[in-house]
Amino acid sequence: MEYVLDHVGIAVRSIDDALPFYLNVLNGSLEDRYTSDTPGVEVHVAVVRTNDKVIELLEPTNKNSPMARFIKQRGKGVYHIAYRVDDLDKAILEASKKGVRFLEDTLRTNTRGRRLIYVNPASTDGTLIELCSYLNN
Template structure:
């Protein structure tokens, strides 16, 4: 199964503070901006496209959100790399057959309809990797 780079998630303290860099310096286009208040997510998201690449700026909505904890532990910066797959359930099964472990509680459909799950960083040498699929494609 093909895994195509979908986006890079970047943890920031304030989207409004960093957005001008992505729009004015990198000539990005703000495609979407939304908030997810789902427990265990709790994040403001700005989706910026530069040519054919997508960056998601992730700002915590409260001090206990996963992004807030990430910033406290590791600082601002790259939070995760996401790969798009055609069939998320099949990709999960194939990865598990190869010994890959997932953060099972992260399996969900986000507010924009993207199904996703994160791979346990223990299986990726420390990098948080998201697998995602777009059921409406």
């Protein structure tokens, strides 16, 4: 299974405050901006491309969202690292056979056609890792 860095999710208090750095300093381009109201997600998202890499700025939509709790506990900064795979089901199966645990309730397809699941941070020494694939590939 090949794992390719897909994007980095960054927790921010305000996308509007954070966005100028990524656009004006890193010369990124804003590819998309949307809100995910999915229970357990609840974030505003700004998708920024810098050359061949993607950064997702993630702003909580309410004070009880998982993103708001993350910022309260750990502060702003890197929230997760996402790796793209060709076959998400196969990647989950292969990793599970190697003892990797997943946060099963995070398996979903987002509104942009990305199918994803998060690896339990206990399996990654504390880093939240997303595995994803795209329906339009």
